[in-house]
Amino acid sequence: MKALYIPLCLLLMLLFGCQGQDNTNKPDNTNDETTSEETKNGKQDEQKTTDEExxxxxxxxxxFKPDHxxxxxxxxxxxxxxYTEKTTRLNDQYVGTIVxxxxxxxxxxxxIGDDKIEIVYKEPVDMNxxxxxxxxxxxxxxxxTYFAAPLEVGTTFGNWKIIETGATLETPYKTFENVIVIEEVDDQYVNRKYFVEGFGEVKTESVMDTDQGEKYTVTSTLEKLTTE
Structure with a gap:
């Protein structure tokens, strides 16, 4: 910036003329700066919340498992x-299986909804x-309701509850990470299902009480996956 040349007398007049004046007419930008900063932080928080969502x-x-x-x-x-399970993607919203x-x-x-998967049909049929x-x-x-979000421990839907996330599960097909376990508890049995993103249900487990007071367990575990 260029320096300005001001005569000495004018400079003295300006200096002494300013004495005795209060600052009531001086613009106060403090509130504007604070408001601006709050607005900026608010937008950042809003963006952060949106990103988190x-x-x-x-x-x-x-x-679900891959189409066909x-x-x-x-x-x-x-x-x-x-058992065998054939999966068909009927459209973006519906998936069908033949078990x-x-x-x-x-x-x-x-x-398939935004926050849950619902069963709309479940009936015995012919093979073809x-x-x-x-x-x-x-x-x-x-x-x-078959499965529901949020995918975190404690989420409940129907008689089911998410009891574990991030689990590791060994199956004959492969070892899965980040497994989600849901559980249904009754007086005489406990049922569990194990879900993996990209595969859906990879294991079911039923633990039942016998008349002899012992536990009887039935499991179905993914062994092989092929595409038609």
């Missing part, structure tokens, strides 16, 4: 605990049964 929001459609895949589950404790345990073939249809058309499926009413 986006990070916490999970795509529940990823808790066939999963083979190895059973233990019961002859019908071994065959050698005794019965079940068709299941799931509706076809899924209903999508308009018919859209008219179906929820039967029960």
């Amino acid at each position: 986006q990070e916490e929001q999970v795509d529940l459609s990823q808790f 895949s066939v999963a083979y589950f190895l059973g233990d404790g019961n002859e019908f605990a071994t 065959d345990n050698g005794g019965v073939t079940m068709m299941n249809i799931y509706k 049964a076809q899924f209903p058309d999508i308009e018919e499926i859209k008219a179906m009413q929820p039967i029960e």
Whole structure:
């Protein structure tokens, strides 16, 4: 900045002329600066909250197996605990599975929402049964909640509760990390399901009380996964 040349007499007049004047007419930018800083911090906090919400929001459609895949589950404790599961992505909102345990073939249809997955159809069918058309499926009413967010310990839906996240699970197929475990507790049994993002349900476990006062356990664990 260029220096300004001011005559000595004018400088003295300015100096002495300013004496005795109060500061009531001086602009006070303190509040403006504070308000500006608060606004800035508010926007940052708002952006942070939005980012956190986006990070916490999970795509529940990823808790199913790939489209046109066939999963083979190895059973233990019961002859019908071994089964196959065929998965079909009916559209972005609906997923269908055909489960065959050698005794019965079940068709299941799931509706995927923002914060939960609901079962809208669950009936025994023939081996070669076809899924209903999508308009018919859209008219179906929820039967029960299959899985729900937030994916954290303590979340409940129906009779189920998330009891563990970030678990490690060894299966014949592979060792999974970040497993989510849900549990259903009754007076005579405890049921557990193990979910993994990208695979959905990879193990089920039922622990029942016998008449002899002992525990009887039945498990079905993912052994193989192929794509048709």
